[in-house]
Amino acid sequence: MNKKISAGEFSVWLEEFTQTMRGLGEGSVPCGECVGCCTSSKFIHIRPTDRKAVDSIPKELMFQAPGLPDGHYLLGYDEKGYCPMFKKNKCSIYDSRPETCRQYDCRALAASGLKIDDETKEITDRVNSWEFGYSSVHDSELSNAVKLAVKFISENRNIFPDGFVPLLKGQIAVMAVRVHHIFIGHTMDSVREDTNSFASEIVVKCSAVNLNDA
Known part of the structure; x- marks a missing residue:
């Protein structure tokens, strides 16, 4: 059993990490x-x-x-x-x-809900140790949106352009963080009703960013 380490409030972490990815923050990981x-x-x-x-x-x-x-x-x-x-x-x-x-920021992997099988033991143990805070409904909504984005991207790799979806779990997690807002308020059932539209919106959102570098 890994000793739990505070990853911070989910909404606060998500905002700070998003700003860092935009080049507007220095990145601060404990x-x-x-x-x-x-x-x-x-x-x-x-x-x-x-x-x-x-x-x-x-x-x-x-x-x-x-x-x-x-x-x-x-x-x-x-x-x-x-x-x-x-x-x-x-x-x-x-x-x-x-x-x-x-x-x-390996907290992105913790936020993704993905089973980590392509990282070293040290990183995997750290990911499994992170524990986010969910003091508001908004924290939970954002967390669900990130996990839904991960699930959608992973399950629908074949409808994206060749090479668009990264191979590594960490890169998929970062991609999901970048596009999580698209999934706020949705469920997998509602997303499946218009799969192509969601995929197109993800491509547009990510078109200016090489996500494989994340």
Whole structure:
């Protein structure tokens, strides 16, 4: 049994995380001693706008991101699966870390209701430890909307454009957060009555964002 850790009030977390994804917030996750995302063999997308990160990371550690325009890089990991900028048990460029790291919040997986089977044990344990607060009806409505978005996207992958729906659970969770407002006040039955319209609205909402980078 994982010891429960407060994830905050659901509505407050959702608003802050949404703002972070829009580039309007720095991202604030109560990680404590958890360093799972830094030690889990993850490639980190570094964008052209991550100027401080580019200046802080040795050039030989970055390589051009396949399929993306010049200026988009990937930062790999060492033989242990650790980010090369993870030193002395902490991020050595924390104040200059790339947007991808600022936006990573495993509470999105906790909010999604998905069964986690594609993350490391450390991240999975952390996800299972999060406990949101639901002090208002609005908190519950928002939580239901996120879970409904996850279920809709997962069950209807075939009606979206090829490659639109991410493969990883964490990316699906982030996509659901981005489009959750579409599902507020709905049930799966009401959504199934107009599946194509909901799918089209999701595509429009996400058209300007590469969700696979989340």
